[in-house]
Amino acid sequence: MFADLTMTLFELVGRWARINVAEMGRMLIFVVASFAWLARPPLRGMQIIKQLHFIGYKSTFVVVLTAAFTGMVLALQGYYTLRKFGSEGLLGSAVALSMIRELGPVLAALMVTARAGSAITAEIGIMRITEQIDALDTMAVNPLQYLIAPKLVAGLIGVPLLVAIFDVVGIYGGHLVGVDLLGVNAGSYWNSIESAVEWKDVYGGILKSISFGLIVSWICCYKGFYTKMSAEGLGTATTEAVVLSSVLILIWDYFLTSLLL
Amino acid sequence: MLKLVGVTKTLGGQPVLQGVDLIVPTGKLTTIIGRSGEGKSVLLKHMIGLFQPDSGQVWVDGVEISRLHGHALNEVRKRFAMLFQGAALFDSLTVFENVAFPLRERLRMKGAEVTIRVDEKLEQVGLAGMGHKFPAELSGGMRKRAGLARALVMQPEIILFDEPTTGLDPLMAKSIHDLITGMQRKFGFTAVMVSHQIPEIFGISDYVAMLKRGKIAAMAEPAEFQRTTDPEIREFISVGGTVPLHAASSGG
Numbered sequence: 001m002f003a004d005l006t007m008t009l010f011e012l013v014g015r016w017a018r019i020n021v022a023e024m025g026r027m028l029i030f031v032v033a034s035f036a037w038l039a040r041p042p043l044r045g046m047q048i049i050k051q052l053h054f055i056g057y058k059s060t061f062v063v064v065l066t067a068a069f070t071g072m073v074l075a076l077q078g079y080y081t082l083r084k085f086g087s088e089g090l091l092g093s094a095v096a097l098s099m100i101r102e103l104g105p106v107l108a109a110l111m112v113t114a115r116a117g118s119a120i121t122a123e124i125g126i127m128r129i130t131e132q133i134d135a136l137d138t139m140a141v142n143p144l145q146y147l148i149a150p151k152l153v154a155g156l157i158g159v160p161l162l163v164a165i166f167d168v169v170g171i172y173g174g175h176l177v178g179v180d181l182l183g184v185n186a187g188s189y190w191n192s193i194e195s196a197v198e199w200k201d202v203y204g205g206i207l208k209s210i211s212f213g214l215i216v217s218w219i220c221c222y223k224g225f226y227t228k229m230s231a232e233g234l235g236t237a238t239t240e241a242v243v244l245s246s247v248l249i250l251i252w253d254y255f256l257t258s259l260l261l
Numbered sequence: 262m263l264k265l266v267g268v269t270k271t272l273g274g275q276p277v278l279q280g281v282d283l284i285v286p287t288g289k290l291t292t293i294i295g296r297s298g299e300g301k302s303v304l305l306k307h308m309i310g311l312f313q314p315d316s317g318q319v320w321v322d323g324v325e326i327s328r329l330h331g332h333a334l335n336e337v338r339k340r341f342a343m344l345f346q347g348a349a350l351f352d353s354l355t356v357f358e359n360v361a362f363p364l365r366e367r368l369r370m371k372g373a374e375v376t377i378r379v380d381e382k383l384e385q386v387g388l389a390g391m392g393h394k395f396p397a398e399l400s401g402g403m404r405k406r407a408g409l410a411r412a413l414v415m416q417p418e419i420i421l422f423d424e425p426t427t428g429l430d431p432l433m434a435k436s437i438h439d440l441i442t443g444m445q446r447k448f449g450f451t452a453v454m455v456s457h458q459i460p461e462i463f464g465i466s467d468y469v470a471m472l473k474r475g476k477i478a479a480m481a482e483p484a485e486f487q488r489t490t491d492p493e494i495r496e497f498i499s500v501g502g503t504v505p506l507h508a509a510s511s512g513g
Contacts, residue, residue: 126352130349130352131345131349132349132350132352134306134311134345134349135343135345135349137309138309138338138341139415140335140338141362141363141366141367146366
């Protein structure tokens with residue numbers, strides 16, 4: 001009886017591991033094949049620009065809004081904490097470093113996941129269900145080259161640009177609350193940023209945002225491309241894409257931070 | 262010549278094709294009939310490499326395509342076109358752009374040449390002046406016509422039709438059939454059609470084949486096919502193939 005139970009448990013764990021390892025392998029092949037197709041002519045310049053417009057430009061509003069309030073709340077929290085130590089002058093560096101190192105890349109990537117990532121999964125998933133992806137195949141047009149690769153490139157370029165906007169808007173949001181509302185000296189706000197922020201902080205932020213851009217576009221494209229052929233399957237794929245992208249962003253952020261520090 | 266030899270396929274643990282042997286005559290219209298869920302669409306998709314058989318071979322003029330990938334498979338596919346059940350038009354493109362898509366993508370054709378070719382095809386399928394519309398603005402029959410125009414625009418040697426009249430009223434179904442047969446006679450391409458339209462298909466097909474329990478149970482010219490002595494086939498063609506074999510499965 002006990003032996004049977006142990007065997008069943010081993011079987012279950014084994015099956016779970018086998019399915020997940022196979023899935024990870026398929027994901028890796030998916031992204032490598034997409035980049036390999038990107039290197040082949042024709043270059044999908046127009047497709048990349050269209051996707052940059054969708055992933056990047058159309059996410060600008062929500063990113064600016066999030067960034068402004070993130071910067072403002074950081075300044076509010078930071079001001080009252082720093083005041084206890086009489087260090088209000090360091091508010092600028094506290095806001096800027098939090099933004100550039102962590103909050104900018106992570107929050108911008110999460111907002112892109114919610115706004116553009118879910119839409120990418122839904123769009124590709126519907127194309128799969130309505131046989132539009134099969135139609136591309138039958139016309140001898142590779143779907144990875146035509147459909148997926150431009151989205152991956154747009155994610156790689158678009159997310160870092162959005163993060164840059166996020167950082168700047170966030171710092172100005174902090175300025176609005178810290179300097180204009182709470183009365184921190186403007187000179188010390190900017191001066192503390194200038195003296196505290198180093199190139200390696202900016203470089204780390206850029207590195208993070210590039211990798212997050214890849215994670216979002218990769219996971220969301222993959223989940224849409226392999227969606228099950230039903231409305232329920234598409235719903236599940238979209239949810240999984242958003243959840244998995246968000247979780248992977250946070251996990252990868254931890255490992256990248258520990259490497260960069 | 263398109264030839265399938267001993268093709269088997271299991272999907273989701275259920276055997277769908279169990280040794281299909283089929284020779285599609287060149288330049289003729291061959292219709293495949295069979296109950297819902299028998300795997301007719303799956304069979305059709307094997308012919309163009311959208312599915313790979315678990316065992317068996319798919320031959321296109323001396324080339325075995327079932328193990329081809331990437332560029333080599335694309336080269337073979339350039340000889341094909343397929344009209345999907347729901348037409349599979351790209352929603353984000355207009356009808357004109359949909360029909361122009363293979364010309365622009367495969368032949369890198371541009372400008373006036375594209376316009377001439379696309380307008381000609383749209384006129385042939387009865388969609389002249391509708392090029393600016395998006396697929397969502399079209400009726401089911403018009404979508405099928407647009408799909409047919411897209412399939413025809415590259416002047417392929419082989420066209421696969423996956424239930425081209427499903428979901429259409431009898432008059433519209435007849436007009437799509439007339440269009441397919443008219444084009445087939447005019448351009449002489451090899452056509453393989455999956456259909457449930459019995460008895461209409463007997464009037465338009467050169468050959469009829471029946472898929473039964475994962476195998477081709479019979480294939481003959483329509484007149485001969487209708488004289489079959491097989492009681493199951495007789496029953497099927499007499500009731501018009503409306504009895505589902507596996508109610509739960511889908512896709513033909």
